[in-house]
Amino acid sequence: MEEPEQNVATTSLPKPAALQQPPGAPVSDTPGSPVFNAKNVSIYYGSFRAVTDVSLSVYEHEITAFIGPSGCGKTTVLRTLNRLNDLVASARVEGDVHYHGVSLYGPDVSATAVRRRIGMVFQKPNPFPKSIYDNIAYGPRINGERNKGKLNEIVEHSLRQAALWDEVKDRLNNSALSLSGGQAQRLCIARTLAVEPDVVLMDEPCSALDPIATAAIEDLMHDIKSRYTIVIVTHNMQQATRVSDRTAFFSVLRNEESDTRTGVLVEYGRTEQIFQDPVDSRTRAYVTGRMG
Amino acid sequence: MAVAPERKLDLREPTGWRRTSNSIATALMVLAFVLVIIPLGFVLYTVIAKGASAINWSFLTGQIPPNVSPPGQGGIGPAIVGTLEITGFATLMAVPLGVLGAIYLNEYGGKGVLGRVIGFMSDVMTGVPSIVMGLFIFSIWTIHFKFSGFGGSLALGCLMLPIVIRSSDEMLKLVPDPLREASYALGATKARVTLTVVLPAALGGIVSGALLAVARAAGETAPLLFTILTVTTVNKNLFSGPNTSLPSQIFVNASQPFVGAQSRAWGAALTLIVMAFVLMIAARIITARFTRYSR
16 A cells, blocks of 8 residues: 555556456446455354355446446445444454555554545445534545645535525535535545545445436546546436446345345446346346336 | 305314413413512512612722721622622632533543543532531631632632533533534644634533622632631632621621611622623623524
8 A cells, every 4th residue: 555645536546467257247448447346245143144245346437337226335345445344343354455465454554544545435424523614624624634725726616516506606605404405415526536445435325315416426436537536326226227337136045044134246247248238037027126 | 166164173172171271371371470470579679778878989999897887888899899809710710620620521522431420420519508518618728728818719710610510521421523624624633623602602602601600609608717717808829818708798797786787788789790790791791692503
C-alpha cells in the first residue's frame, strides 16, 4: 500500500498479471484490469456462515451490480470490500479479497487506509447533523486538508459531480438534514466523492427514493463512471439493467439440517447475458420474476 | 339502479364503556397533574414570599452577620462565593471524567467485562445517599487534610459523576450508527469518528445533562456539612481552611431561634433556587445552540 495522502485516482497501482475469471461466467469481451479479485470468500458472523465461497472480479471503470433476494448476502459481500464488516465484532472473512493485487485482509493493511480509497453510499441517506458544507468538507478535513480555498473548491466540485450544486449553492450553511431524501442521498454521494476515492460502493442507494430521485442518481452514476469504479447492490432488477455493465446474482442456500441460510454467488457475467441468456436455472427464474 | 341504502354510515364517537374509560383516564391524568403542581407551586410561593423581601444587592454581597442580628443586616456573600468555588471545581473534576467515562462505555469497552462493571458501579453510585458520600470524603480526606472547600468539591464531584456518566451515556446511545458508519467509510479512525461525529451529535444532551448535575450538586447540604465546616467568613482559597456554601448556610441559619437568621435563610434559599433556574435556562439555550443542525 502506498502512503494514505497520495491521490488514489492518479496513482498507478500494481496490477495482477492473470485475470481471475469467475466460475460459470462466460464473459464475452475483454474487460479492463480487475479492481477487486475475490477468491473463495466466505463470511461468518460468529459461527453462522452468512456467505459462502464467493469468487468474482470487479473491473475498473465499470458498474457492477449485485442482485438477489433478501438475505442472500449481497450487502455483506459489499461491506467486505471496504472492510466495514470489521465494525461488527463477530464478523470474520475467509478466503482472499485482493484490491489491485493487494490482499485487503493482509496483516499490515489498515482498514482506515482501505476505506479512504473505497468509499461507500448507504441504503438510507445518512448526512451528518452538520451544515451542507461541513458534510462535504468532512472527509477532506479528516484526511488533513486545512486550506480554506482548497476546501471550497472540493465542496463545489463534489456537489457539481453529484448534480446537487445548483440546488444548494445558496444555502451551504444550512443543516444537511433540511434536504429532501433524494437531495440527501446525492449529498452523501458528493461526500463520498470529496475524498477522491478509487471505488464507490453503493448499498441500495435508491431504495428510499422516488422514481425521479432514482433517475437523478442513475444519471449521476453514468456521469461519474469514467472516473470511478462502482459496485452497487440493488433490489431493483430494472435498475441493474439500466446502470450496470456486469451483474452478479446471489441466492440463498438453505441448510435443512441446521435450519440456516447461507448466501451463494450463483452466476456472474455481463448484464445483458445475465438477464437475456442466463446459464443457471435459478438466475433465469429470478430475472424473469418467477422467484422473489 | 339500486335504491340508496337505508343505513347511514355511523362515524360518531363510540358509546358505552370505551367512552367512559376514556373519561376516567383523562380525569385521572388531570388529577395527577394537579397533585404534582400543588407542592411545586407551594414551595416556590413560600420561598418567594419569605425570601424576596430579604434580597437586595447588599444581601448578596454583604458579610454574614452574627445570628442575633435583626433582618436586613448583613448578607450571604461568603456563602455565594463558597458555593460558586466548590460547585465550580466539582464540575471541573466530574464533568470531563464523566463524559470520558461515558465515551469509554459507549464507544470503546462497553460490552467487555470492565465496561459492564463500570456501568453497574456507576448505577449503584447514583443511589448512594449524599450524606454517605459526605462521610466517605470526611473519612478519606477531611480527617487527614482538615476542612477545606476542596473536600466539599470532592464530595459533590462524587455525587455528580454517576449522573454525568449516565446522562452522557444515554445521549451517546442516541447517536445513530449510520452516522458512525458514514464517517468510517470516509477513512476516519475510531478516535476521529468519536470526536468529529459522535460527540458533536450528542453534545447538546451531554451539556444539558451536565448542567442538571451541577444544579443538583449546588443544592446539596449533607456532603458539605462534614467537609467544609461552614464558617461565616469569605475564604477565596479553595484548598485550605474551612469554607461555607449556600445550602449549609441555610441549614445553619434556619435552625436558629433568631428572626434575622431565619430571614437570611429564606433569602439564601431563594438565591439558590434562582441560581438553579438560571442554570436550567442556560442548559436549554446551549442545547438549542448545539442542535441547530439536527433539525
